[in-house]
Amino acid sequence: MPTARLAHVLVGRDSGVYKMAYREWGEPDNPKVLVCAHGLTRNGRDFEYLAQELARDFRVVAPDVVGRGESEWLRDPMGYQIPLYVQDMLVLIARLNVAEVAWMGTSMGGLIGMILAAMPGTPIRRLVLNDVGPLLAASALARIGEYLGKAPFMPTREAAEAYIRAVSAPFGPHDDAQWAFLTEVMLKPDKGGWRLNYDPAIAVPFQTGANGSDVNLWPLYENIRCPVLLTRGALSDLLSVETATAMSEHGPRATWVDFEGVGHAPTFLHADQIAVAAGFLRNA
Template sequence: MSPNPAPRPSASDTPPRRRSVQCAGPHGLHRMSYLEWGDADNPDVLVCVHGLTRNGRDFDELARAMAPHYRVVCPDVVGRGLSSWLPVKTDYQLPTYVADMITLIARLDVDSVHWVGTSMGGLIGMLIASIPDNPIRRLVLNDVGPVVTAASLARIGQYVGMAPVFPHFEAAEAYIRAVSAPFGHLSDAQWRQLTESSVKAVDGGWAMRYDPGIGEPFRQTPLLEDVSLWPIYDAIGCPTLLVRGAESDLLTRETADEMGRRGPRARLVEVPGVGHAPTLMDAGQIAPVRDFLLAAGAAGGGR
């Protein structure tokens, strides 16, 4: 990766390319779909990974902003979007996702990447970035850290995989607005965009674009305490930006402050009026991420 990715002005006007890569899981093979934005020959790669029930289309606006500088790759984590569904639902676990991402990076044929991860996507990035000789040189954690609160996991467990088939698109949008209320204020156009990327037409109406089975690990092992991953965070050595929704119930301000004092000593940016998690859909949220990724010497890694 070059020290400061140079702009490629025409890249932001090029439609994204849909591709897929075959990955090996605990119980066989599956395909992971991904969108690729910008110049396909650009050696500077930005990988953007979404949250638990979301998919790679969440990063459309960020990808457009970064495509002049990067080949931007936005995967649909297995079980979401256009990727395969796993036959054994307990395989929907972080080790599976980490292995898939390593396979994806090998397919991209690059030695290093920058990484933006929202919630689950941030956890995947943290795990990879904590491994010796890993490929991540710059890391953005969007509303996630080494402590995941039990309260937030309980809230998520109440709805993940439980959505009905909606009789019409408007009912699907109402559901997306309800479960995604912590995203904060979005325009009607943005809510519609999120809904269009979240549901698909099925017999009888509209259904969420993910395998309901991703919720099984939550319900099989209910958590009564916060999840702590401090040893993993402390092993990260690349420059790290932490974006936090100021009203987040998943990433507390106490944890965010501690992340600035230890491990990679993440720089904190808070988004007012937003819970879990900032959508990175508007210019105000994109700007600090863009500036961090394009900082002079950003590809150098290290502390």
């Protein structure tokens, strides 16, 4: 597998300046850049399998959004909000020193990409939205809120993997090696055991803003002009068939692909999932 290079870029909040980590695969001078942005509690290592396939064609860059992975935790948890993540990503793109990028985002990472792609003058030329759209189901947000920020202590890796398998069951079927990878990505050592590799305080703004209603971002989606691929778990509770259908008919008229037997969200550890994204991204 191509070796990842770990680097950091400085991002700002009212509470201070923080290091945001990112990994790169592929040739560092390749002008074709793909930024991969992870979901709410995960980190950039999620894209290692995809990067292995695409590093021949792209400089693949996967940030750890602040509060996750190798990035620093914020002093003020109210800084864990998507509009501020958007600003962080613009800083990252400036660091990469390219005029345009392709973007692939899972869940939260897709929302960040959707906002960026809707901006006038956006650097995003091609967009993959993985199991997320402009209408977020309140029931799915409530399910995520049930475990977000709990970050239990786990005495062994076996206990950690059992926990990841339970909370990540909607990811769909994976073999033992894939579950081991999905677990490894999320762990950090702690007092002789393991904890999840994110700041539990990311739950604070999530739960503060929860009001039991769907989240409607259709005006943003309608402003996107670049080609869009929408990938969806056929059993997703976050992205409904009705919303996916509307996304294929309005705004940028996304190309829509469902993955059977998967909920929220496809992990892109499977060859068929990787092939769908790779085909779209290479067709630039």
